[in-house]
Amino acid sequence: MxxxxxxxxxxxxxxxxxxxxxxxxxxxxxxxxxxxxxxxxxxxxxxxxxxxxxxxxxxxxxxxxxxxxxxxxxxxxxxxxxxxxxxxxxxxxxxxNSEIALRLIKKLAKRLDAANALVEILMHRDPKARVMLALARHAEAFGEETPEGIRVRTSPADIAREVDVDRETVDEVMARLRRLKLLADGPPAPAAIVVADMRRFIDFIEFLETPRKLGGES
Missing domain, CATH: 2.60.120.10 (Jelly Rolls)
Known part of the structure; x- marks a missing residue:
């Protein structure tokens, strides 16, 4: 503009x-x-x-x-x-402009999906899983593509409050994800979180979730 x-x-x-x-x-x-x-x-x-x-x-x-x-x-x-x-x-x-109307509808649908995902996350019993699922939700719905990966502007403190876990758990999960190279080591801005490889991150979460799903946990 x-x-x-x-x-x-x-x-x-x-x-x-x-x-x-x-x-x-x-x-x-x-x-x-x-x-x-x-x-x-x-x-x-x-x-x-x-x-x-x-x-x-x-x-x-x-x-x-x-x-x-x-x-x-x-x-x-x-x-x-x-x-x-x-x-x-x-x-x-x-x-x-029908293109603007279509874009608005798609954005609203995406946000509805994100809201539904948050409800499901809060029902999860494992606090560490809630942290990873919250990261994935923010990256998929609101993330910004950068050369380093998908930038998530939400802070660790905000994620802790969002999914009802303590800050230490969030930091522990993120440290593990960085060791696995799923999160970038050097965020481009203060307090930013960068998912280095979104596909690998989702695959990792699904791998961890498999035993729970097979066991029929709600």
Missing amino acids: SESSFARYGREYLPGDVLFREGESGDVMFVIQSGAVRVSKSVAGEDKVLAVLGPGEFVGEMAILNGKPRNATATVVEPSRCLVVEARTLQAMLQR
């Missing part, structure tokens, strides 16, 4: 800026051009990170589409540039 277009529709945000809060009404959505935005939800008085979204992703669309209050809070975690799209503008774009 040109600078003139960004000057018209775009805004710049700093880490800590809140785009919107859970429970608020909303009539705009945000398209992330650069940076990152954390999406979190309050569960039993504790913030659970649902996703950390990067360039090309959008956030805040559900309040426009269903007319209900915001179901999560969106907080900027890296210096960001976002396009701010009003409800009437989004409606006009969807009516004029």
Whole structure:
């Protein structure tokens, strides 16, 4: 997008800026051009990170589409540039351009899959498995491709809270994955996690899960 277009529709945000809060009404959505935005939800008085979204992703669309209050809070975690799209503008774009509508539908379907995956992860009895499955969920649904692998912006602390394990367990699992070369040794940015080989990572999880599935554990 040109600078003139960004000057018209775009805004710049700093880490800590809140785009919107859970429970608020909303009539705009945000398209992330650069940076990152954390999406979190309050569960039993504790913030659970649902996703950390990067360039090309959008956030805040559900309040426009269903007319209900915001179901999560969106907080900027890296210096960001976002396009701010009003409800009437989004409606006009969807009516004029079927490609945009299809892209929106695919994104929403992908996020629904990620939400369903989180429910299944939380039902898993093994805390270490929950950590690996959470990493896979973030990498597949919200990861960014880099030369080193798939970058996951969600922090180890966020993953610990997300799947109800202690931070030491998360660090132990990640150290093991790094020894196996499934996670890159040198993240390109502070607190970033990089899945070096997504296919091998998924195969490794499936290998570990096989005895449980054969045993019929729910």
